[in-house]
Amino acid sequence: EIKGFAFDLDGVITDTAKFHAQAWQQVADKVGTNWTEDLADGLKGISRMDSLEMILKAGGHENDYSQAEKEKLAAEKNDNYVQLIKTLTPDDILPGMLDFIKSLQASGYKMSLASVSLNAPVILKSLGLTDAFEGIVNPASLKKGKPDPEIYVRAAEVMKLDPKQVIGVEDAAAGVTAINGANETSLGIGNSDVLHEADLIFPDTAAVTIEAIKEKMG
Ligand code: B16
Numbered sequence: 001e002i003k004g005f006a007f008d009l010d011g012v013i014t015d016t017a018k019f020h021a022q023a024w025q026q027v028a029d030k031v032g033t034n035w036t037e038d039l040a041d042g043l044k045g046i047s048r049m050d051s052l053e054m055i056l057k058a059g060g061h062e063n064d065y066s067q068a069e070k071e072k073l074a075a076e077k078n079d080n081y082v083q084l085i086k087t088l089t090p091d092d093i094l095p096g097m098l099d100f101i102k103s104l105q106a107s108g109y110k111m112s113l114a115s116v117s118l119n120a121p122v123i124l125k126s127l128g129l130t131d132a133f134e135g136i137v138n139p140a141s142l143k144k145g146k147p148d149p150e151i152y153v154r155a156a157e158v159m160k161l162d163p164k165q166v167i168g169v170e171d172a173a174a175g176v177t178a179i180n181g182a183n184e185t186s187l188g189i190g191n192s193d194v195l196h197e198a199d200l201i202f203p204d205t206a207a208v209t210i211e212a213i214k215e216k217m218g
């Protein structure tokens, strides 16, 4: 029996990807990597330092920077990003998600956050959602990122639930893989070609309701 939901943040609860892209593009320009949509898409769900490595590699610059220089570039990106997310308000919650979260609360489901973003607590606060969540997995404590199951295993622990009692909600293929690896039920939001590994697939956030989930689960 399902008793809790573990949520990804970016692309599921709010669209921070546009801010990440804006901030990373400045880094790409600085190091001389050509910025493309594909590169921006590939950074979704990837940790800050791994994102930087991908940007450097895309331009063939992976050996051009010392560890200290890399940390400085990542810090610059984050400073810009933190400025951009200061504009977030509850109006920036993706369509349908506030109603969905409220209905889960009203029905007694537990919720936890499985985001790799170190800025997740600030974002949830700006969106007015902090109190809805039992807890947030601390991404700094993770050994491996998505698609490794670790973050979703921890998200179940945060709710004191068995993975079998948890539905994980994701918009990225690597996240769906992580949920499946944690033996939770995976709910993918987006393109069914990309998210074909998901147990339940919804085209967009507005389509996700408790009723629709129950119907799909049979
Ligand atoms: P930060 P998620 C991820 O969020 C983003 O999708 C990814 O683009 C970002 O690099 C990562 O968080 C780390 O974010 O720099 O704020 O620690 O999808 O796991 O909610």
Ligand code: MG
Binding pocket: 008, 009, 010, 011, 012, 044, 045, 170, 171, 172, 175
């Ligand atoms: Mg995501």
